[in-house]
Amino acid sequence: VVVPPHLNEFQRIARFFAPLAAPGALGLLDDVALIDGPPGMQYVLKTDAIVEGVHFRPDDPPAQVGQKLLRVNLSDLAAKGAAPVGYLLMTALPPSRDEAWLAEFAAGLAADQATFGIGLLGGDSVATPGATTLSVAAIGRVAAGRAVLRRGARPGDLIYVSGTLGDAALGLKAAAGGLAGIDAAARAFLIDRYRLPQPRLALGAALVGTARAMMDISDGLVADLGHICEVSGVGATIEAALLPLSHAAKASLAGEPALLGSVLGGGDDYELLFTAPAAAAALAELGERIGVAVTAIGRIEAGQGVRVLDPEGRPVAVPVAGYQHF
Amino acid sequence: VVVPPHLNEFQRIARFFAPLAAPGALGLLDDVALIDGPPGMQYVLKTDAIVEGVHFRPDDPPAQVGQKLLRVNLSDLAAKGAAPVGYLLMTALPPSRDEAWLAEFAAGLAADQATFGIGLLGGDSVATPGATTLSVAAIGRVAAGRAVLRRGARPGDLIYVSGTLGDAALGLKAAAGGLAGIDAAARAFLIDRYRLPQPRLALGAALVGTARAMMDISDGLVADLGHICEVSGVGATIEAALLPLSHAAKASLAGEPALLGSVLGGGDDYELLFTAPAAAAALAELGERIGVAVTAIGRIEAGQGVRVLDPEGRPVAVPVAGYQHF
Numbered sequence: 001v002v003v004p005p006h007l008n009e010f011q012r013i014a015r016f017f018a019p020l021a022a023p024g025a026l027g028l029l030d031d032v033a034l035i036d037g038p039p040g041m042q043y044v045l046k047t048d049a050i051v052e053g054v055h056f057r058p059d060d061p062p063a064q065v066g067q068k069l070l071r072v073n074l075s076d077l078a079a080k081g082a083a084p085v086g087y088l089l090m091t092a093l094p095p096s097r098d099e100a101w102l103a104e105f106a107a108g109l110a111a112d113q114a115t116f117g118i119g120l121l122g123g124d125s126v127a128t129p130g131a132t133t134l135s136v137a138a139i140g141r142v143a144a145g146r147a148v149l150r151r152g153a154r155p156g157d158l159i160y161v162s163g164t165l166g167d168a169a170l171g172l173k174a175a176a177g178g179l180a181g182i183d184a185a186a187r188a189f190l191i192d193r194y195r196l197p198q199p200r201l202a203l204g205a206a207l208v209g210t211a212r213a214m215m216d217i218s219d220g221l222v223a224d225l226g227h228i229c230e231v232s233g234v235g236a237t238i239e240a241a242l243l244p245l246s247h248a249a250k251a252s253l254a255g256e257p258a259l260l261g262s263v264l265g266g267g268d269d270y271e272l273l274f275t276a277p278a279a280a281a282a283l284a285e286l287g288e289r290i291g292v293a294v295t296a297i298g299r300i301e302a303g304q305g306v307r308v309l310d311p312e313g314r315p316v317a318v319p320v321a322g323y324q325h326f
Numbered sequence: 327v328v329v330p331p332h333l334n335e336f337q338r339i340a341r342f343f344a345p346l347a348a349p350g351a352l353g354l355l356d357d358v359a360l361i362d363g364p365p366g367m368q369y370v371l372k373t374d375a376i377v378e379g380v381h382f383r384p385d386d387p388p389a390q391v392g393q394k395l396l397r398v399n400l401s402d403l404a405a406k407g408a409a410p411v412g413y414l415l416m417t418a419l420p421p422s423r424d425e426a427w428l429a430e431f432a433a434g435l436a437a438d439q440a441t442f443g444i445g446l447l448g449g450d451s452v453a454t455p456g457a458t459t460l461s462v463a464a465i466g467r468v469a470a471g472r473a474v475l476r477r478g479a480r481p482g483d484l485i486y487v488s489g490t491l492g493d494a495a496l497g498l499k500a501a502a503g504g505l506a507g508i509d510a511a512a513r514a515f516l517i518d519r520y521r522l523p524q525p526r527l528a529l530g531a532a533l534v535g536t537a538r539a540m541m542d543i544s545d546g547l548v549a550d551l552g553h554i555c556e557v558s559g560v561g562a563t564i565e566a567a568l569l570p571l572s573h574a575a576k577a578s579l580a581g582e583p584a585l586l587g588s589v590l591g592g593g594d595d596y597e598l599l600f601t602a603p604a605a606a607a608a609l610a611e612l613g614e615r616i617g618v619a620v621t622a623i624g625r626i627e628a629g630q631g632v633r634v635l636d637p638e639g640r641p642v643a644v645p646v647a648g649y650q651h652f
Contacts, residue, residue: 033414045463050452122354126377
């Protein structure tokens with residue numbers, strides 16, 4: 001078999017896995033697959049893995065590792081407007097992960113099961129000579145035909161995000177000892193945002209019927225908006241001045257303006273990114289009712305690609321093109 | 327958190343994961359979980375992972391690694407009487423697994439998708455600094471309420487197995503350079519049996535309504551029969567002389583009788599193990615129609631535990647208690 005010398009993650013998926021896709025798999029171009037459920041319902045299926053040294057740090061608290069594992073999957077269900085049903089769990093643990101680690105890991109899962117009202121449906125527990133590798137396959141439910149896909153964005157839609165952006169990427173820097181200029185509370189806030197995503201399940205479900213395209217931000221704002229644009233056949237313009245920032249992120253950027261790159265390109269925020277016909281006031285109000293900010297940050301246009309403009313309308317360079325595994 | 331110094335795989339599951347089980351998870355005491363499907367149907371959910379250096383050898387052909395990954399999951403669906411619907415795939419690959427490896431791996435999956443009539447529903451593709459780790463979450467369907475569980479065995483049932491036993495454990499020895507006394511064809515047969523399980527989907531589906539308890543043999547005959555006995559609250563006696571052996575296994579045992587331990591205790595055969603009211607002739611005929619041998623090897627009794635008897639009725643020691651990850 002002859003293949004090019006190096007393909008990135010998305011090229012690998014397009015080349016090797018997309019040809020294997022089942023009808024419900026949406027061509028592997030969305031976050032999830034859909035299969036028929038009980039009458040009037042579809043199941044939403046998602047699998048996401050986290051690897052020590054890649055997605056979490058070896059010394060991250062085990063309970064939070066368990067919660068992050070579960071939440072990155074629930075975040076994808078949220079982004080389709082689905083409610084979580086349950087999950088399958090695969091743990092590949094090296095000898096260094098002893099029962100004390102496992103007990104805390106399971107306690108984190110138990111806490112989140114209570115928070116999100118779900119249970120463990122099954123799993124596989126294996127040993128590995130390598131890095132701790134953890135995978136969840138999550139199952140959600142949505143009214144049949146109502147899941148919000150990536151491919152529905154249309155020119156004229158506004159682009160919205162939930163919460164604040166860039167916190168997780170800044171938190172990763174803080175956890176690694178960076179961001180010396182901010183105070184301890186800001187550091188703790190950002191590290192928590194990195195370690196403990198907040199799947200926006202209530203907001204996602206409330207956006208069914210309103211959002212035309214939706215996904216969660218895991219690879220970074222610009223990269224993920226690029227995914228929506230690509231499958232929708234549209235382009236997008238974001239105004240940097242509109243990006244919602246936490247106090248801690250503002251403090252970080254005040255000391256080091258180049259960190260705007262972490263806001264535009266950093267991953268792991270797990271906020272919702274969606275497009276909808278212009279209704280910014282109504283959506284901000286919806287967010288207020290649910291308790292999570294909803295902010296319009298730009299507009300979908302005919303064409304292709306994602307542009308970011310500064311307050312003077314000049315293009316802003318985006319230094320990070322989204323996390324690439326390969 | 328205080329925990330005992332060392333728990334094995336099943337103790338870990340019982341202690342840390344069983345308390346997390348959802349209602350459809352059967353207490354994590356079966357091979358699968360069940361959730362409601364379209365009217366008259368249930369979905370059967372299963373996840374199984376394979377790790378390089380644990381479940382497959384680094385130099386195993388990539389296509390066969392893909393097929394083994396899929397088939398160990400399909401085998402669990404078969405053991406519940408379910409038909410496969412599709413699967414989610416998680417691949418964690420180190421830099422050494424280049425695109426050529428991935429292309430062959432995907433070709434193996436494609437071949438098996440055609441064989442078993444299923445498609446890929448979604449997945450996650452990540453990098454790892456450690457061992458190649460591959461996980462599938464498989465989804466099957468079964469008529470509602472008809473899945474064959476582990477817990478239905480009753481005293482008086484006969485114990486049946488499909489195919490032949492011990493080939494995979496002997497094949498692993500052969501692949502590692504052992505079994506010097508057998509000929510090349512026998513070696514090739516055994517190695518193929520180790521690398522390429524045959525999920526008994528047609529037989530499993532045909533046994534719905536007949537088998538009272540069923541699972542596939544992955545940890546070894548005696549260990550897996552022990553699982554059925556434990557959750558069914560019964561005991562079992564196997565007659566060693568009745569165990570179905572391939573020509574290659576017979577040749578191996580002729581040279582080294584102690585290899586009976588690999589037949590009784592070795593894993594990875596992925597044959598069906600089930601109990602049913604005495605009807606050995608009818609079941610042998612069913613197997614003949616489907617093209618896979620069905621052999622009665624013993625009897626379920628009141629009590630507990632698994633005994634193996636030799637032709638003189640003396641107990642046979644079982645040297646391997648099933649593969650243990652921890």
